Amino acid sequence: MGRSSSLSLCVCVCVCEERRSSLTLIMTSISEWYAGKNVLITGATGFMGKVLMEKLLRSCPDVNALYILVRPKAGQSMSERVQDMMKCKLFDRVREDNPDFHQKIIPISSELTQPGLAISPEDVQTLTSCINIVFHCAATIRFDEPLKHALQLNVIATQQLLSLAQQMQHLQAFIHISTAYANCNRRHIDEVIYPLPVEPKKLIDSLEWMDDSIIRDITPHLIGDRPNTYTYTKALAECVVQQESGKLNIGIIRPSIVGASWQEPFPGWIDNFNGPSGVFIAAGKGILRTMRASNDAVADLIPVDVVINLTLAAGWYTAVHRPKTALVYNCTTGGINPFHWGEIEHHVMSTFKRNPLEQAFRRPNANITSSYLIYQYWILVSHKFPALIYDLFLRLSGQKPQMMRIFNRLHKAIGLLEYFSSQDWEWNSDNMNMLMSQLSADDRKTFNFDVRQLNWPEYIENYCIGTKKYVLNEDMSDIPAARQHLRKLRNIRYTFNTVLLVFIWRVFIARSQMARNIWYFVVSLCYKFLSYFRASSTLTQ
Numbered sequence: 001m002g003r004s005s006s007l008s009l010c011v012c013v014c015v016c017e018e019r020r021s022s023l024t025l026i027m028t029s030i031s032e033w034y035a036g037k038n039v040l041i042t043g044a045t046g047f048m049g050k051v052l053m054e055k056l057l058r059s060c061p062d063v064n065a066l067y068i069l070v071r072p073k074a075g076q077s078m079s080e081r082v083q084d085m086m087k088c089k090l091f092d093r094v095r096e097d098n099p100d101f102h103q104k105i106i107p108i109s110s111e112l113t114q115p116g117l118a119i120s121p122e123d124v125q126t127l128t129s130c131i132n133i134v135f136h137c138a139a140t141i142r143f144d145e146p147l148k149h150a151l152q153l154n155v156i157a158t159q160q161l162l163s164l165a166q167q168m169q170h171l172q173a174f175i176h177i178s179t180a181y182a183n184c185n186r187r188h189i190d191e192v193i194y195p196l197p198v199e200p201k202k203l204i205d206s207l208e209w210m211d212d213s214i215i216r217d218i219t220p221h222l223i224g225d226r227p228n229t230y231t232y233t234k235a236l237a238e239c240v241v242q243q244e245s246g247k248l249n250i251g252i253i254r255p256s257i258v259g260a261s262w263q264e265p266f267p268g269w270i271d272n273f274n275g276p277s278g279v280f281i282a283a284g285k286g287i288l289r290t291m292r293a294s295n296d297a298v299a300d301l302i303p304v305d306v307v308i309n310l311t312l313a314a315g316w317y318t319a320v321h322r323p324k325t326a327l328v329y330n331c332t333t334g335g336i337n338p339f340h341w342g343e344i345e346h347h348v349m350s351t352f353k354r355n356p357l358e359q360a361f362r363r364p365n366a367n368i369t370s371s372y373l374i375y376q377y378w379i380l381v382s383h384k385f386p387a388l389i390y391d392l393f394l395r396l397s398g399q400k401p402q403m404m405r406i407f408n409r410l411h412k413a414i415g416l417l418e419y420f421s422s423q424d425w426e427w428n429s430d431n432m433n434m435l436m437s438q439l440s441a442d443d444r445k446t447f448n449f450d451v452r453q454l455n456w457p458e459y460i461e462n463y464c465i466g467t468k469k470y471v472l473n474e475d476m477s478d479i480p481a482a483r484q485h486l487r488k489l490r491n492i493r494y495t496f497n498t499v500l501l502v503f504i505w506r507v508f509i510a511r512s513q514m515a516r517n518i519w520y521f522v523v524s525l526c527y528k529f530l531s532y533f534r535a536s537s538t539l540t541q
C-alpha cells in the first residue's frame, strides 16, 4: 500500500471515529450526558433554581457536582442557608433515593452585584477549571425595582458571568433564563433577540455616574412602552448575552408566568407569593375580592417543572449540537393549550370553597373585571369599606389597626400585575417543538415539557392546594375547622346585612310615606314573583 493511500485510510478512519463519537454523543440520553458533569447554577436559592437542582439530582443521579453561587442573607451565612435549603420538602424524593445528595452540592460565596461577582480567586480557579455547563437563573424579579439595581443584577451580573464563562476551559453550554415578557411591548413575539434603541454598554456607562434622582426621572423614558424595569432589564440582558457570547454555545429560555409544579417532584409545589400565587392566596383568604383582568385574555401560566425540563433539555441540546447562534426558546402555553383568566378565576374560587384556607378574612368570592369603573366600585365596597370597619373594630378592642395597610399593599401589587392579566400575547414556539422532536421517547417522558397534556382544572386545583400546603404551611387535616370558620363568617355577614337593613328602614323608609309606598310595592312584587314561580313549578311536576 502506498503512502498516500495509507494516509487517506488513516484520515478516513479518523473521520469515521469522529463521526461515530459525535453520533454517540448525539444519541446519548439527557441523563447520560449530564453524567460526570460539573454544573454551575446562579439563583439556586430561588424558586426555579431549587427545582432545577432537585430535578438534576433526581433524574441525572450521575451528575458530578452542582456548584451554586449563594450569598449570605437575612443574618444567615451562606452555609446555613444551603443547609436549610436542603432540608426543604422539595428534596424529599431525592433524599429518599440518595440520603447523601448534599455532597454533590458545592456552595460558592458570591454577591452578584459586586465587581467580579465577589467570587474569591481560589473559587474562580476551581470554576474555570471544572465547569461544563452554566445555568444563569439569578435575577431580581420585582417589578418596582429601581432601574440602577435591576440593571446591576439583571444586566451587569449577566455580563460578568459571561466573562467568567469565557475563561472556563471545559464549558460546553451557557443557558440564560430570560422571560417571555422581555419583549412585552410587542404583540407577536418570535424566538429571536430583538434589538433595543439603546446600546446596553452605553447605558451601563452613563447610569454609573448618574445621581439616583436623575435615574428615577429618566426611567420612564428609557423603559418606553414596557411596563416596568424588570422586563426592560431582562430585554437588555438578552442583548448582552448575544453581544458577549463570543465562542460560547448559548441557549436562552423565555418562560411566561411560572406557576406551581404540574407533576414533579409532586403536583402543586410552590414556595412564593410572586405573580398569580399571591393573587390566589389573597383571594382564598377572602381579602382580594376584585382585580382588573380580562376574562377572555389568555392566562399564559407555565408549570415550573415544565420550564425546568425544557431548560435541562436545552442544556443538553446546546452542548451536543452547538448551534452557531444563540437559540431562544419561548416557553409558553397560550399558543398550544390556551386557558383564560376567567376560567382561572372560576377554578380558583371553586377550589378554595372546597378546600378553604385557615382564618380567612371573608368568604372567598373574587371577581375579575376589565372595567375601570366597576373595579373602582368594588375596591371601595369590597376592600376599603370592610377594611375600615375591621380596623375600627381593632381600635375599639385596643389593638393596632392593620387591614387598611394590608389592602394598600395589595392594591399596589395587583396594580403592577394588571398589565399582564389584561391583554394577550402570541409567542412562536418552534424551537420548543424542534427540541421535543430531538428527544428520545424515554427522554420525552423523563423531561416532559409537552403542555398539550396539561389538564388545566386539575392543575389549578393542585396549584391552589399547593399554596395552602407549601406557602402557608397549612395542614389539610384542618380543613373542617376552616370550613367552620367560613360558616361563622357567613353568619356574621347575614347578621350584618340584617342590621344594615333594619337601620336603613328606620332612618330612611319609616320616615317618609313615599318611601314606604315604594318599599311595599317592591315587597309585593317580589311576593308575586315568588308565588308565580312556585305555582308554575307545581304545574310542571
Ligand SMILES: CCCCCCCC/C=C\CCCCCCCC(=O)SCCNC(=O)CCNC(=O)[C@H](O)C(C)(C)COP(=O)(O)OP(=O)(O)OC[C@H]1O[C@@H](n2cnc3c(N)ncnc32)[C@H](O)[C@@H]1OP(=O)(O)O
Pocket: 141, 142, 143, 144, 179, 180, 181, 256, 257, 258, 273, 274, 275, 276, 277, 278, 279, 280, 281, 282, 283, 291, 293, 341, 344, 345, 348, 349, 366, 368, 409, 412, 413, 416, 417, 420, 421
Ligand atoms: C381569583 C384569581 C383570579 C386571577 C386573576 C389574575 C391574576 C394575575 C396574576 C398575575 C399576572 C402576571 C404575572 C407577571 C408575569 C411576569 C412573569 C415574569 O417574568 S417574573 C415573575 C413575576 N414577578 C413577580 O411576580 C414579582 C412581583 N412582586 C413585586 O414586584 C413586589 O413583591 C411587590 C411590588 C408586588 C410588593 O412589594 P413590597 O415591597 O410591598 O412587598 P415585598 O417585600 O415583595 O413582600 C412583603 C411581604 O408580602 C408578601 N407578598 C409579596 N407579594 C405578595 C402578594 N402578591 N400577595 C400577598 N403577599 C405578598 C411577601 O412574601 C412578604 O412577606 P414577608 O414580609 O417576607 O413575610
Ligand SMILES: NC(=O)C1=CN([C@@H]2O[C@H](COP(=O)(O)OP(=O)(O)OC[C@H]3O[C@@H](n4cnc5c(N)ncnc54)[C@H](OP(=O)(O)O)[C@@H]3O)[C@@H](O)[C@H]2O)C=CC1
Pocket: 042, 043, 044, 045, 046, 047, 048, 049, 069, 070, 071, 073, 110, 111, 112, 113, 136, 137, 138, 139, 140, 141, 153, 177, 178, 179, 180, 234, 254, 255, 256, 257, 258, 259, 272, 274, 275
Ligand atoms: N417566576 C417567574 O414567574 C418567572 C421567572 N423568570 C426568570 O426566572 C429566573 C428565576 O426566577 P425565580 O426563581 O422565580 O426568582 P426568585 O426571586 O425566586 O430567585 C432569584 C434568585 O436570584 C438570586 N439573587 C438575587 N439577587 C442576588 C444577588 N445580588 N446575588 C446573588 N444572588 C442573587 C436569589 O438569591 P437570594 O435567595 O440570595 O435572594 C435567588 O436565588 C429569573 O431570571 C427570572 O427572571 C422568567 C419568567 C417568569
